[in-house]
Amino acid sequence: MSKAQDARNLALSSTEASVLDYVVQHRDELLQLLSDLIAIPTPNPPGDDYKAFCDFTADWLRAAGLEVKVMAAAEESLADMLRPEAEGQRYAVLACLKGTGGHPTLCLQGHYDTVPASGDWEIDPYDPQVVDGKLYGLGSTDMKGGLACMMMAAKALAHEKVPLRGDLYFLTTPDEEFPSGAGLAYFLDHGIVEADFAVVGEPSGIDNIHIGMKGGIWGDIVVHGKAVHGSRPFEGVNAFEKMVSVASAIQARLYPLLAERTSKFDFHPAQGNHPTLTLGGLVSGTNASRATVPDTCRVSFDRRLIPEEDLDEAEAELVSFLKGLEKEDRDLSLEIRLSSRAPAMVIPDSCELVEALSGAIGDLSGAEPTRTVSCGGFETALFVDRGVQALTYGPGVEGCAHAAGEHTLVGDLAFATRVYALTALRILS
The missing domain is CATH 3.40.630.10 (Zn peptidases)
Structure with missing residues (x-):
């Protein structure tokens, strides 16, 4: 002792x-x-x-x-x-x-x-x-x-x-x-x-x-495409491929923005003092055959907030970012389904x-x-x-x-x- x-x-x-x-x-x-x-x-x-x-x-x-x-x-x-x-x-x-x-x-x-x-x-x-x-x-x-x-x-x-x-x-x-x-x-x-x-x-x-504790916003991103036969993909819109582009944009452009924000509080573990966004805890798509261009792809998201962030502002930021991607790609059609949130x-x-x-x-x-x-x-x-x-x-x-x-x-x-x-x-x- x-x-x-x-x-x-x-x-x-x-x-x-x-x-x-x-x-x-x-x-x-x-x-x-x-x-x-x-x-x-x-x-x-x-x-x-x-x-x-x-x-x-x-x-x-x-x-x-x-x-x-x-x-x-x-x-x-x-x-x-x-x-x-x-x-x-x-x-x-x-x-x-x-x-x-x-x-x-x-x-x-x-x-x-x-x-x-x-x-x-x-x-x-x-x-x-x-x-x-x-x-x-x-x-x-x-x-x-x-x-x-x-x-x-x-x-x-x-x-x-x-x-x-x-x-x-x-x-x-x-x-x-x-x-x-x-x-x-x-x-x-x-x-x-x-x-x-x-x-x-x-x-x-x-x-x-x-x-x-951190706050959170949870939900799904759903991308809609156009289903066609897998032998004629040029006639459809592949929802999975569009989701890949959405995820890539989030990683390249939104992740760095979140990493720049640092909380004044001590965290356990210490690396947690930034807001985060996790994609893909749940992933699903059209229940069709392998020979079909998928018309739907759904990916879950888990957005964690540090205490300095406002819940409404964080939600608006995410929605605005995703809707902005639609404006950049006329073939991209997506919706955001919010399931729950907590400050x-x-x-x-x-x-x-x-x-x-x-x-x-x-x-x-x-x-x-x-x-x-x-x-x-x-x-x-x-x-x-x-x-x-x-x-x-x-x-x-x-x-x-x-x-x-x-x-x-x-x-x-x-x-x-x-x-x-x-x-x-x-x-x-």
């Missing part, structure tokens, strides 16, 4: 020390909890096995001494909220460790759905294994590791009978990976919890806090929640955490949009999420759990 760390730890109160000791003494239980969560498949789509996960989580939290309720989305509106690929009921689990009835209140939140298993896994992705200090399993990083740590932090506080001024909530919700109308936003809008502060347990790295978000790095969580990390590690903006997006923004002071902090190895071999570092789990518990103590006591 460094001198700095030793000095910080001397500042812990006896209550804080007892809660932290409980976590350390129950590291094996924490590891087992995460393994149990991973072993219940929750791939989304389709999302058809959510009830088993929610039943297990609710039972575990009740046994830990918390008040628990399970909320289901309204049956009559469920069909309208879900995409065709999704199936089954949507549930949220809310647990509460009651305070004396005052404020503030704190919500620890995370999603329980994962992406479907894909790639070449060397193990069963739903049969977690620990190898060389790493726990492998689908969702270990994104984000059942964060859920397990939050649940154990709440249990530690309940076991030690810590007197809290405000209520501590744990909330887990579905449909983050493949969004629907029955995810976190739905349950917040239907009054499942009202909190003053929220910590979303997505992976940030245990020595880093995400105080914000960039940053909270002040000196606000109460950031200071409390930073102090907890510093007291446990002896070093101040970095405070960065994430390149990706999290449900944290849904809390901020509703007036809740919220940030993102959780264990995990960011680069391995959504991939075969997903894992988390065993040693980080107890650390993150103690950070959650210590932050809750300092916000609520």
